[in-house]
Amino acid sequence: MIRIDSVTKRYPDGTVAVDRLSLEIPDRSITVLVGPSGCGKTTTLRMINRMVEPTEGTILLDGEDIQRQPVTTLRRSMGYVIQNAGLFQHRTIVDNIATVPRMLGWGKQRARERAVELMERVGLDTSLAKRYPYQLSGGQQQRVGVARALAADPPVLLMDEPFSAVDPVVRKGLQEELLRIQGELGKTIVFVTHDIDEAVTLGTMVAVLREGGRLAQYAPPAELLSTPADGFVEDFLGADRGIRRLSFFPAAPLELSTDAVVPADAPAERIAAVGSPYLLVTGPDGRPLGWAERDRLTDGTVDTGRLLPYGRPFVPGADSLRVALDCAVLSPTGWAVAVDADGRVTGVVSQRTIGEAIRAAHSAGRAEDEKVAG
Amino acid sequence: MNVLHFVNAFFSDGAHWQGYDGIPQRFWEHVQYSVLALAVASAIGLPVGLLTGHTGRGGNALALIANAARALPSFGLLVLAVLLIGFGLLPVMIPLVVLAVPPVLVTTYEAVRSVDPAPVDAARGMGMHESRILFHVELPVALPLILSGLRSAAIQIVSTATIAAYVSLGGLGRYIIDGLYQRDYEKVVGGATLVAALALATLALFWAAGRLTVSPGVRRR
Ligand SMILES: Nc1ncnc2c1ncn2[C@@H]1O[C@H](COP(=O)(O)OP(=O)(O)OP(=O)(O)O)[C@@H](O)[C@H]1O
Ligand SMILES: [Mg+2]
Numbered sequence: 303m304i305r306i307d308s309v310t311k312r313y314p315d316g317t318v319a320v321d322r323l324s325l326e327i328p329d330r331s332i333t334v335l336v337g338p339s340g341c342g343k344t345t346t347l348r349m350i351n352r353m354v355e356p357t358e359g360t361i362l363l364d365g366e367d368i369q370r371q372p373v374t375t376l377r378r379s380m381g382y383v384i385q386n387a388g389l390f391q392h393r394t395i396v397d398n399i400a401t402v403p404r405m406l407g408w409g410k411q412r413a414r415e416r417a418v419e420l421m422e423r424v425g426l427d428t429s430l431a432k433r434y435p436y437q438l439s440g441g442q443q444q445r446v447g448v449a450r451a452l453a454a455d456p457p458v459l460l461m462d463e464p465f466s467a468v469d470p471v472v473r474k475g476l477q478e479e480l481l482r483i484q485g486e487l488g489k490t491i492v493f494v495t496h497d498i499d500e501a502v503t504l505g506t507m508v509a510v511l512r513e514g515g516r517l518a519q520y521a522p523p524a525e526l527l528s529t530p531a532d533g534f535v536e537d538f539l540g541a542d543r544g545i546r547r548l549s550f551f552p553a554a555p556l557e558l559s560t561d562a563v564v565p566a567d568a569p570a571e572r573i574a575a576v577g578s579p580y581l582l583v584t585g586p587d588g589r590p591l592g593w594a595e596r597d598r599l600t601d602g603t604v605d606t607g608r609l610l611p612y613g614r615p616f617v618p619g620a621d622s623l624r625v626a627l628d629c630a631v632l633s634p635t636g637w638a639v640a641v642d643a644d645g646r647v648t649g650v651v652s653q654r655t656i657g658e659a660i661r662a663a664h665s666a667g668r669a670e671d672e673k674v675a676g
Numbered sequence: 677m678n679v680l681h682f683v684n685a686f687f688s689d690g691a692h693w694q695g696y697d698g699i700p701q702r703f704w705e706h707v708q709y710s711v712l713a714l715a716v717a718s719a720i721g722l723p724v725g726l727l728t729g730h731t732g733r734g735g736n737a738l739a740l741i742a743n744a745a746r747a748l749p750s751f752g753l754l755v756l757a758v759l760l761i762g763f764g765l766l767p768v769m770i771p772l773v774v775l776a777v778p779p780v781l782v783t784t785y786e787a788v789r790s791v792d793p794a795p796v797d798a799a800r801g802m803g804m805h806e807s808r809i810l811f812h813v814e815l816p817v818a819l820p821l822i823l824s825g826l827r828s829a830a831i832q833i834v835s836t837a838t839i840a841a842y843v844s845l846g847g848l849g850r851y852i853i854d855g856l857y858q859r860d861y862e863k864v865v866g867g868a869t870l871v872a873a874l875a876l877a878t879l880a881l882f883w884a885a886g887r888l889t890v891s892p893g894v895r896r897r
Contacts, residue, residue: 353800387794392817402802402803434892436896
């Protein structure tokens with residue numbers, strides 16, 4: 303565990319970048335430092351590997367003051383990833399990744415084998431091994447940066463806005479990759495970002511810092527979204543905090559209706575029995591084909607050539623209420639389509655039902671909070 | 677009568693290719709003076725430039741001294757050195773080294789300074805020692821610029837090393853000075869042509885050195 307104990311950093315010009323900050327960073331989880339520009343995130347991170355020395359306070363690593371060991375030893379036990387990757391442009395990708403193992407005295411062959419192994423781990427095609435950094439895209443360079451930091455298998459990983467220089471689609475991919483790698487390796491990761499969405503997506507714990515380097519709130523993301531400590535945190539979380547919070551509620555408890563789901567070849571009597579104005583038509587394999595409007599059927603049966611698109615379906619076991627709501631909002635009928643892992647329809651659910659589930663989830667969440675508090 | 681005629685006459689005269697005043701001998705002497713001067717200038721300019729570039733300290737003082745040194749006339753320095761220490765190789769080396777140190781030192785300093793700080797930060801963050809950062813992170817990237825500083829120093833040395841002849845030493849300057857004294861313009865033009873050829877060869881040498889030592893990742897091709 304990394305313990306930051308009442309640490310202050312005052313730069314020589316008098317700027318107080320971090321002000322009496324205390325944080326307990328749990329092992330084998332991702333702790334995110336988030337906050338507006340200039341609030342001291344980078345300074346805090348760099349104090350952990352002593353790239354910046356604190357003015358006051360101490361930082362403990364597994365109970366021991368980090369000042370007590372040689373600075374290079376400390377740094378070699380911590381992977382360090384920065385914004386634009388900071389790759390060595392004169393070295394090939396494998397040699398970039400092999401840097402720390404080589405520094406630690408590994409043989410060239412072993413270090414290279416390890417580097418190739420890491421390329422696979424971070425989702426890089428090993429055919430890129432002999433390329434130079436300038437021949438890679440920004441996203442690929444960032445992956446190399448992560449692989450390089452992981453090469454000597456350090457228990458701690460410090461990451462300073464590693465994904466902020468790539469476009470949103472690539473960033474999402476990199477975030478998913480990081481979560482996957484973290485699931486496999488279980489590092490103690492300290493991750494700096496100014497993007498609250500990224501913080502909520504990645505963090506096991508999120509520390510929100512405010513200007514002047516003071517801690518505004520330190521909580522798991524769900525709690526941050528449900529109970530922001532003050533107006534600053536609330537503003538920082540943004541206007542769609544409520545919607546974002548839905549990501550933390552599973553869609554599984556939603557009550558699905560199968561009444562309106564009919565096969566394309568259903569007889570007229572079956573269709574006439576449906577109570578709702580829309581019918582979800584399924585194909586012979588059970589997959590959705592589209593919506594039919596009951597009042598506009600010609601002879602009481604379905605014409606598969608004249609269906610409304612069914613939009614994007616959700617998977618109740620895997621998706622959150624946020625995804626279910628999004629599907630319902632985007633659906634032309636206001637109903638979301640639920641499917642199983644194989645894409646077969648398991649039912650449909652209305653916006654109203656989702657709304658009730660949200661209210662239920664919120665009150666359950668409040669009861670939970672009260673139990674924790676009491 | 678034109679320059680080409682002089683050149684032709686000079687090089688086709690068999691007598692110019694033999695003996696202590698023959699082209700191979702004078703050429704070799706010139707190369708020796710030049711290499712020695714460049715070696716001494718590098719021994720001063722490279723370490724100081726690398727160190728100040730890496731630490732970022734003392735850069736302004738350096739630029740000041742280097743510019744002052746540039747203003748010194750080589751010939752004046754030569755005369756002064758001879759007056760102070762007499763004839764020999766040393767008084768010739770002084771102006772050549774003074775001429776070459778500023779470009780080597782200043783470009784080396786600038787080259788290291790201009791290296792992208794991000795990889796340096798990354799290297800430090802992964803626990804690399806400062807000397808290793810300088811030689812394994814900064815130097816390989818700064819190399820093209822450092823070589824260009826060495827190259828311009830070398831070219832200046834090659835053309836200025838002709839002054840060795842003023843103090844009774846050899847080198848290609850002999851042809852120029854003796855030719856002027858004897859009003860043998862064939863010799864003057866021949867000597868000047870040889871100096872120009874040596875300068876071109878120096879360029880080629882540095883080009884090859886760049887190809888061999890600069891990583892394709894830095895050359896970007
Ligand atoms: N070397 C330094 N000398 C003086 N002041 C500094 C130095 N480095 C940072 N600061 C100041 O300290 C404060 C915090 O800087 P820091 O880089 O930690 O912020 P940050 O939260 O990482 O910001 P950003 O999101 O823009 O990266 C800022 O006011 C900054 O100007
Ligand atoms: Mg920062």
